Amino acid sequence: MRRSRRSWIVAGDLNGFFGLVVDNLSILGFIAAALIGIFGFPAEVVYTRMFPGTAFGVLVGNLIYTRMARRLAARSGREDVTAMPLGLDAPTSIGMALLVLGPAFVGFKQAGMDEAAAADATWKLGMASLIVMGALKFVLSFAGDAVTRLIPRAGLLGSIAGTALVLMGFLPLIETLRSPLVGFMTLGLLLYVLVAKGRLPIKLPGVFVAFVFGTVLFYGFGAAGLGAPGFQWPTPQPLQPVLPLPTLGFLEGLPYTVPYLPLLLPFGLLMVVGGINVSESARAAGDDYRTRDILLAEAFSTLIAGCVGGVAQTTPYIGQPAYKHMGARSGYTLLTGLFVGLGGMLGLISGLVQWLPLAVLAPIIVYVALDITTQAFQATPARHATAMVFGFLPPVAYMLSIKTGNPAWIDPARHAQLIGALDGHGLPELAVIVTLGNGFIMTSMIWTSAVAAMVDGRLRRAAAFLLGGAGLSLFGIIHSVDARGGVYLPWALEGLQRTIAWQFIGAYLGLAVLLGLLSLQRDPVPSAPAA
Structure with missing residues (x-):
């Protein structure tokens, strides 16, 4: 029988392309704005070392998913197969910028490195972080179902929802309102088109419209003297083509990852769970992709990005059914991969990102945070809602420790001073805040899982989660008493550090x-009456 030739691009692919590209551009833009604008990171390193490798990972992943979609269409004989969308993961990419790369750069400089050396070490840390997360995703792709059986959905989704709401929601909201005239209007437009499902007078994707609208407002108000104080026109770096070549620089960065493992390991774990969820979502929409193939593809693209200089991991997006509804097939992932990947190599992506104001990017991240939190509640049994909210508290502690500058309250040299300041009510307040915040994602996962098990009447299972928390606390994977949040051997602790650690x-x-x-x-937790 003669096989029909399937088109590479259909009309619906253009809609999908705009949506997927804007998602990736907004994340790249926020990474650049956070590193350069908040932490003073050298722009040249971001645009010519970090971005090309990161974009190359998006290219590789989208090419694989495009191929998978075309193979599924050929095997099933269907013309309406939609490729799995792949891009940079918003929560972990923003988390990398705000919680890993930025603080590491500041820490390297405080340790005596000059700016160039600190930037180079931070870049290698970012590469090594992708290798760590990619390796974890690769291993867990063969055991993803076991992970989801072990940890309840509330624990998996609640931990990332708390991080999203507090760190991706609140901190970018502050950046949004630093230019309130532009930021608040952009955020409001996003909420109108994405939450209220309001209509626009033009038929373009809502995020794209908000993107353009906010940027025009920012520069228009700035030029008219109506913008936020301190408005300046950008001075873009010249476009510089960079070929992302394989490098062993990540080997030098691996030792730097140790203090950040309590963040990196949950980041990788959550992407595995997310990959399982999006595979199920695509299956429900009619496209029966093999879950293991989806997971292996995202792990491979993350590892490739880490080997060529990337610093943000790729992941399949949850919106595959939405792209199918747009009429997208396999062409939109091909176009996105080529645009982001080749644009990253040629300097085009860096050129675009340099003109994107933080006041426009931050509202998009705020919306993503709200959406992640909402989805977590919708996908979790209602009886576990309180458990999820309980898991939001450790990220609050981490945010407070960021805003207080992570003071050296726990340094043994200050032991006598702190003991003298005790008020008779327990440990020093700042000590508790920072200890609670260190390893906050895994802490949230354990707290939420334990309370969810209590609600289900599985008290021994809850006790097992708590014993796991004790084991992780023993080595500082959670509740680290190290001033930098690093891991350690328990017998190396002294003074107040040892006291706080053993109390937790x-x-x-x-x-x-x-x-x-x-x-x-007998029957310690009575079953709730049927609704």
């Missing part, structure tokens, strides 16, 4: 024992 470890052990004893009762 004892808290987990004590509650685990208590729940174990309560589980000996």
